[in-house]
Amino acid sequence: MNRIKTTVLFIFIAIAGSCQKYGDLVKINQLSTAIQEISGIAKIPQDDYIYAINDSGNDNILYALDETGDVVKEIKLVNTVNIDWEAMASDKDGNVYIGDFGNNRNDRKDLAIYKVSNVFDQQSGNATAIKTTFSFEDQKKFPPKKDKRNFDVEAFFYFNQNFYLFTKNRAKNFDGTTKLYKVPATAGAYEAKLIGTYETCNDDNDCFVTGAAINPENDTVVLLTYDKLFFFKNFEGDNFLEGDVEKIQLEHRSQKEGVCFKNKTTLFIIDEGRGRSGGNLYEYPLK
Numbered sequence: 001m002n003r004i005k006t007t008v009l010f011i012f013i014a015i016a017g018s019c020q021k022y023g024d025l026v027k028i029n030q031l032s033t034a035i036q037e038i039s040g041i042a043k044i045p046q047d048d049y050i051y052a053i054n055d056s057g058n059d060n061i062l063y064a065l066d067e068t069g070d071v072v073k074e075i076k077l078v079n080t081v082n083i084d085w086e087a088m089a090s091d092k093d094g095n096v097y098i099g100d101f102g103n104n105r106n107d108r109k110d111l112a113i114y115k116v117s118n119v120f121d122q123q124s125g126n127a128t129a130i131k132t133t134f135s136f137e138d139q140k141k142f143p144p145k146k147d148k149r150n151f152d153v154e155a156f157f158y159f160n161q162n163f164y165l166f167t168k169n170r171a172k173n174f175d176g177t178t179k180l181y182k183v184p185a186t187a188g189a190y191e192a193k194l195i196g197t198y199e200t201c202n203d204d205n206d207c208f209v210t211g212a213a214i215n216p217e218n219d220t221v222v223l224l225t226y227d228k229l230f231f232f233k234n235f236e237g238d239n240f241l242e243g244d245v246e247k248i249q250l251e252h253r254s255q256k257e258g259v260c261f262k263n264k265t266t267l268f269i270i271d272e273g274r275g276r277s278g279g280n281l282y283e284y285p286l287k
Contacts, residue, residue: 023251025269025282029069036273040088041258042096046120050268051096056084062116069281073124080114080129086154094120101153106143106170113163133189146172150179155212159238161185165192166209166223174204180241196241200225211259227253254278
């Protein structure tokens with residue numbers, strides 16, 4: 001290839017890269033290769049960090065990122081194993097929670113949530129976590145029949161001394177139904193109580209629930225899929241799914257894995273890296 005053609009090709013590639021579309025999302029940065037399999041994020045009010053984890057097959061490490069997505073510290077949770085870490089949550093007291101409840105085959109009997117206390121005081125190095133275990137009150141077979149496989153979880157949040165878990169539906173003849181369960185947010189072993197369901201949509205390339213968060217004012221819940229956000233407002237108590245619902249099309253499909261509120265007006269969203277796409281930190285301005 002001659003020099004002129006080579007120069008034209010590089011200019012075309014540069015223009016194509018700069019014109020990549022993110023719909024209503026604002027790309028903040030590409031994430032470190034250390035967290036290319038990122039599966040959950042959380043924020044606490046005590047600092048400006050974004051806390052993040054990787055999913056199964058990775059180390060039992062909690063990462064702290066600055067608001068540009070750069071890793072600033074790593075905390076190894078020495079009394080845990082990353083079987084399938086899939087989501088994060090937080091509370092106003094500066095604690096973060098890690099959901100080790102990925103359950104693709106719907107056959108796990110060791111589902112757990114880990115609490116890391118006062119995470120803002122933790123430095124890079126080792127730390128310990130407090131463990132909550134649970135089982136689903138309506139699961140009797142491991143795995144259940146293919147049309148009943150709705151016990152995988154990739155989304156939860158903390159609210160009023162409880163965890164609220166949303167299933168990632170893996171049932172045959174997918175209809176988008178996510179189930180909402182409630183688990184006490186204290187150490188121990190519990191039965192997760194089914195308290196509601198919601199049908200997102202029936203596209204099995206998009207409508208899996210992969211993230212959830214509640215805002216600091218506790219009056220708005222958001223669910224995340226690969227290309228959509230579902231906002232629930234005007235609910236009473238913890239009847240989140242009975243509130244008013246607004247569905248937002250993001251116009252940017254990727255393997256989105258986590259969402260949290262940056263503040264009253266903005267969400268943070270992350271997606272997992274897949275080849276040359278994804279592996280980014282985004283902001284979504286609330287309208």
